[in-house]
Amino acid sequence: MRETTFVLAPDSFKESMTAKEVCVAMEKGLRKIYPTASYIHVPMADGGEGTVQSLVDASGGVIHHREVSGPLGQPVTAQYGILGDGLTAAIEMASASGIHLVTKETRDPLRTTTYGTGELIRACLDQGIRKIIIGIGGSATNDGGTGMAEALGAKFLDADGHPLARGGGVLDQLAHIDVSGLDKRLQDVELIVACDVTNPLCGEHGASRVFGPQKGATPKMVQLLDANLSHYADVVQQQLHKDIRDVPGAGAAGGLGAGLLIFTQAVLRKGIEIVIEYTGLRDKLVHADVVFTGEGGIDFQTKFGKTPYGVARAAKDAGKPVIAIAGYVGEGIDTLYTEGIDAVFGIVPGASDLERLLREGPENVERTTENIARVLKLGLIS
Secondary structure: OOOOEEEEOOOOEOOOEOHHHHHHHHHHHHHOOOOOOEEEEOOOOOOOOOHHHHHHHHHOOEEEEEEEEOOOOOEEEEEEEEOOOOOEEEEEHHHHHEHHHOOOOOOOOOOOOOHHHHHHHHHHHHOOOOEEEEEOOOEOOOOOOHHHHHHOOOEEEOOOOOEOOOOHHHHHHOOEEEOOOOOHHHHHOEEEEEOOOOOOOOOOOOHHHHHOHHHOOOHHHHHHHHHHHHHHHHHHHHHHOOOOOOOOOOOHHHHHHHHHHHHOOEEEEOHHHHHHHHHOHHHHHOOOOEEEEEEEEEOHHHHOOOHHHHHHHHHHHOOOOEEEEEEEEOOOHHHHHHOOOOEEEEOOOOOOOHHHHHHOHHHHHHHHHHHHHHHHHHHHOO
């Protein structure tokens, strides 16, 4: 008789556990009831925070650290991952240019730059990487990706031929883009961008108007930044013959989506689809009797590209039942039951302070999956 097989494919529980640690806790709980079952760990992410770690963990890769320029030019230690094949790298732009690297008081989208993200890309090129996966959520920036491109050799000049200062606040002075020094290795590297927003670069739904305020932009600054990105798009179209103004996703990460499309061989894709592909999840689901997924919070928004939704859709394609667990179970989860998730369980045992709940996350996951396993043992699977 074939042993029962569980596929464990959760996202991280932010500030509590990495996706790999959630897998371990899930298995501990399930193994108390199914001690001889097979357990397949597939640490997941949706292209945002934790993506590098999940792809590295799933592929047997290595995390590297590098000092780069932060959003305001300050030195920060950022990370990137080399996946198990040795030819693919994973980057989260937030590691170098994220909003968590500036305080609420120092947020300034007129000055913040993606230069450090470009430095991470260059570090990957120096390692002989042929494919780069880059997640572009959580940015502090609004510079259209010009900082990133500058770190890779592009020059942004004013009418007198002088280099512009970094940041989106000076793009109205842009007169000439010199790509003659752009790193030639970019032409031979496939760059896959995890981008789950469809915002264009400019306008009412563009980078500055939608995301600028959360990065510290006042209404006046929003108008200036939007006008500057519009001017930038005009110069790009006139000189580089690329029309990126209204491309869905160009406005992601303060226009970094546009910058990657302009200066690299980038393709924009949904984050969860990338992670499903590079973790080999679909192949592993073939062997599953039950699939477990989860993340820190599950609610009606989960179906808009979050990890449990992506895992559930893939599992349903394979005809497998899906159980999700979460630290927080919010409103509207009933809509998930038609999207491939068969049951949702919260792991919180009772009223407690947040710090304790985050600290006790692993044991709460273990206890919850043990209890779920006891129910399964009653009759769903033997």
